[in-house]
Amino acid sequence: MSASGALRPNEIARLTGLARSTVSAVTAELKESGIVIDVQEPRAGRRAVGRPSIALKLNPEAGHCVGLHLGLDEIRLVIADVAHSIIAQERLALGRDYDPRAAAEHTRTSLLAAYERHGLDPDRSLGMGISVSGPVTPDGTILHSSILPDWAGLNVVDVFRPVLGRPVHADNESNCAAVAEMTWGAAQDEDSFVLFKIDLGVGGAIVHGGRILTGIAGGGGEFGHVCVDPDGDLCRCGNRGCLELAASFNRPLATLSQLHGRALSIPDVIALADAGDEEALASIAKVGHAAGFGLAMVGTILNPPLIIIAGDMALAGERILAPLRQAYETHVLIKSGAVPPARRTRIVTGAFTETDSLLGAVGLVLRDIGRLGASTDTGTSGTL
Numbered sequence: 001m002s003a004s005g006a007l008r009p010n011e012i013a014r015l016t017g018l019a020r021s022t023v024s025a026v027t028a029e030l031k032e033s034g035i036v037i038d039v040q041e042p043r044a045g046r047r048a049v050g051r052p053s054i055a056l057k058l059n060p061e062a063g064h065c066v067g068l069h070l071g072l073d074e075i076r077l078v079i080a081d082v083a084h085s086i087i088a089q090e091r092l093a094l095g096r097d098y099d100p101r102a103a104a105e106h107t108r109t110s111l112l113a114a115y116e117r118h119g120l121d122p123d124r125s126l127g128m129g130i131s132v133s134g135p136v137t138p139d140g141t142i143l144h145s146s147i148l149p150d151w152a153g154l155n156v157v158d159v160f161r162p163v164l165g166r167p168v169h170a171d172n173e174s175n176c177a178a179v180a181e182m183t184w185g186a187a188q189d190e191d192s193f194v195l196f197k198i199d200l201g202v203g204g205a206i207v208h209g210g211r212i213l214t215g216i217a218g219g220g221g222e223f224g225h226v227c228v229d230p231d232g233d234l235c236r237c238g239n240r241g242c243l244e245l246a247a248s249f250n251r252p253l254a255t256l257s258q259l260h261g262r263a264l265s266i267p268d269v270i271a272l273a274d275a276g277d278e279e280a281l282a283s284i285a286k287v288g289h290a291a292g293f294g295l296a297m298v299g300t301i302l303n304p305p306l307i308i309i310a311g312d313m314a315l316a317g318e319r320i321l322a323p324l325r326q327a328y329e330t331h332v333l334i335k336s337g338a339v340p341p342a343r344r345t346r347i348v349t350g351a352f353t354e355t356d357s358l359l360g361a362v363g364l365v366l367r368d369i370g371r372l373g374a375s376t377d378t379g380t381s382g383t384l
Contacts, residue, residue, distance in 0.1 A: 063125065064082070064087060064124060064125060064126065065081075065362055065365035066079055066125065066127070067129045067130075067358050067359065067361035067362035069130075069176075069357050070132050070133065070151075071133070071147070072147050073093065073095050074093050074094055076090070077089065077114075078090075078359070078362060079111075079115075087120070092106050099150070100150070100154055104163055107163055108163040111164070125164050125166045126166065127167040128160060128163065128164060129169045129170070129171075129176070129365045130157075130171075131176040131358060131361040132148070133172075133173050133201070134146075134152075135172055136171055136172050137217055138214065140156050143218065146201075146237075147201075156168075157169075169364040172221070176357045176358075176361050176364065177205065177310050177356035177357050178205035179360035179364060180356045180357070180360035181352070182363075184359065185356075186349070187207070190305060190306045191209055191210040192208045192210075192304060192305060193207050193307065194299075194307045195207070195307075196298070196307060197309075198287065198312075199249065200253065200312075201224055201244055201250065202291070203221070205221045223294060224244035227240065227242060228243050232245065233245055246294075247287060247291040249287055249312075249313055252269075253265075253269065256272075256280060259279060266313060267312065270284070270315050270316050273316065281319065284316050285320070287320065288320035288321065289324070289327045292325065292327025293327045295307060295332075296327065296331035297331075299328060299333075299345055300332050300334075307347045307348075309324070309349050310349075310356055312353055314350055321347065324347070
C-alpha cells in the first residue's frame with residue numbers, strides 16, 4: 001500500500017501472492033493498530049450504481065519518511081507521509097565537492113528545523129531514502145561518481161544513518177527515477193520497462209516483474225557507459241567511446257554556452273530551441289539520434305514493452321523524441337511494422353523530470369515498509 005496508494009484486498013492478495021484469508025487477518029491487525037485505514041472508492045463507469053468499494057491505505061498519521069538526492073553542489077530533501085503526500089521540500093546549497101560528514105550534519109540540522117516547522121515527531125520517521133549519481137552496491141557503497149568524486153568508496157548508508165537513527169536505503173538516481181515512475185508515474189500499469197535518462201550524463205534502469213535489476217555489484221542499467229567506439233574519446237569513467245559522450249547533453253551545452261557567451265542550462269537551451277534557435281535545435285536533434293541508436297541496442301537485447309525517457313532533456317518533448325524514435329526504429333532488430341500494435345515497444349517521456357530521483361528516494365522507503373510478506377532479496381534480482 002505504501003508503494004501503490006489505496007488497494008482493495010483482492011489487489012493486495014494478487015500483488016503479494018498471499019491467500020485472501022491471510023490478507024484479511026493481517027490487515028485486520030493493522031487496522032486495529034491504526035497503521036491502515038479504510039477508504040471508499042467510487043465504482044468505475046458513468047452508470048455504476050451501488051455502494052463504493054472499500055479499499056485500504058496506510059494511515060497518514062502512521063509516520064513519515066525522508067528522501068534525499070545528492071547533487072553536484074546541493075542536496076535536495078523531501079519529507080513525505082506514507083499516504084504519498086509531500087510535507088516539506090528543501091534545497092541545501094553546499095558548494096561543489098562537499099564533505100560527506102558535513103553533508104550529513106547539514107541534513108540533520110535542516111530536517112530537525114523542518115520537523116519543528118511542521119510539527120513532526122522525529123521518532124515517527126520510518127526511514128530515509130537516498131538517490132546517488134553513480135553506481136551503488138546493494139549495501140550502499142558508492143562505486144564511483146564524477147558528480148561526487150570524493151564519495152567513491154564510501155558507504156552512503158553508514159554516512160547518513162546517524163542523522164535520524166532510522167533505516168537508510170540508497171540507490172542509483174536512475175533506479176530511483178524508475179521507482180518514482182512505478183509508484184506515481186508513467187509505469188504504474190507496467191511491471192516491466194526500461195528507463196533511459198538523458199541529462200548531462202546518461203543513465204538507466206531495467207525493471208522486470210516490478211523489480212529493478214541492479215546487478216551483482218549495483219551496476220545494472222548503466223547504459224551511458226556501454227562502449228560504442230573502442231577507439232573513441234576518453235570517458236569520465238575511464239573507458240573509451242562510451243555512449244554517454246554522444247548521447248548526453250554535456251558537450252553540446254558547453255558548446256552552446258560558448259557560442260552565446262554565457263553559461264546555459266538545459267532548460268535555457270530548450271527555451272532557445274522553442275524560440276527557433278537553429279544551433280539549439282540541431283544540438284537537441286543530434287543528441288536524440290545518438291540516444292536512439294544506443295537505445296536500439298538495449299531494445300534488441302531486452303525487447304521491452306515500454307521505454308521511459310527521463311532526465312532534463314525529456315523537457316524537450318518531440319524535439320528530442322522524434323529523432324530518438326527514428327534512430328531506434330532504424331537500428332533495432334524488431335521493427336514496429338513487423339508486429340501488431342500490442343507487441344510494439346512504446347517510447348514515452350516520464351511523468352517527472354527534475355524531481356524523479358528525489359521522489360524515487362522516498363519510494364525506496366515506501367516500498368520497503370509496504371510489502372506484506374514480500375521478499376527483500378537484493379543482488380541480481382534487484383532492490384525491490
